[in-house]
Amino acid sequence: MSQGWGWGSLFGGNAAKSKDAPKNAILGLRGTLDMLSKREKHLQNQMDEQDAIARKNVNSNKGVAKAALRRKKNYEHQLEQTSAQMLTVEREISSIETANINKETLDAMKHAQQAMKNIHGGLTIDKVDQTMEDLREEHAIAEEIAEALTQGSIGQGVDEDELDEELAxxxxxxxxxxxxxxxxxxxxxxxxxMPAVNTGAxxxxxxxxxxxxxxxxxxxxxxxxxx
Structure with missing residues (x-):
């Protein structure tokens, strides 16, 4: 089986461009792998059967035994081809899965990059620095206004007699x-x-x-x- 299989050769150029092309390709290859696996088991059974015939007739009928060994060799050759085909299909499945993962990862990174670009918009370092400087100036103005509004009213005009009365x-x-x-x-x-008493008395x-x-x-x- 050729190792040059691709999405286009398997399902056509249009299918390869569709979103489900990787999944469909993997499903098709797995179906092929399942068929080859069944063929492998069948050939192994045929080999075992011919081996049993050869052993049974090795002494009594050498012609039958030799023919059985010849058929066994033929089945063995087919089995080797089938095993090689299975290895090729498995390699194709792994390649498609890896390629699909790479594509999904790249698409996710592109989406993330576009999202970051949309969030930042027209922001630049200079604009951020200017905004922070403006905020600091506004905070300073707010502090000055608060200080001016409360100046002369906090901490003044406290009557000690009133404090003593409140304490009592x-x-x-x-x-x-x-x-x-x-x-x-x-x-x-x-x-x-009790009222204060003269300590001397x-x-x-x-x-x-x-x-x-x-x-x-x-x-x-x-x-x-x-x-």
């Missing part, structure tokens, strides 16, 4: 919440709400309390000694 309200709200939950005022909060009273405690302890000790 927050403390009172927190205390009220704790009273609702526990039913009593925590000692720490009571201390925080507190120290003097504490010292007198300590002295009274010492006098009391001394009287208890004297009473124990008297007993």
């Amino acid at each position: 309200e927050l403390q009172q709200e927190e205390l009220d919440n704790k009273m609702l939950k526990t039913g009593s005022v925590p000692v720490s909060d009571q201390i925080q709400r 507190v120290s003097s009273r504490q010292q007198r309390v300590e002295e009274d405690d010492e006098e009391e302890e001394l009287r208890k000790l004297q009473a124990e000694m008297a007993m």
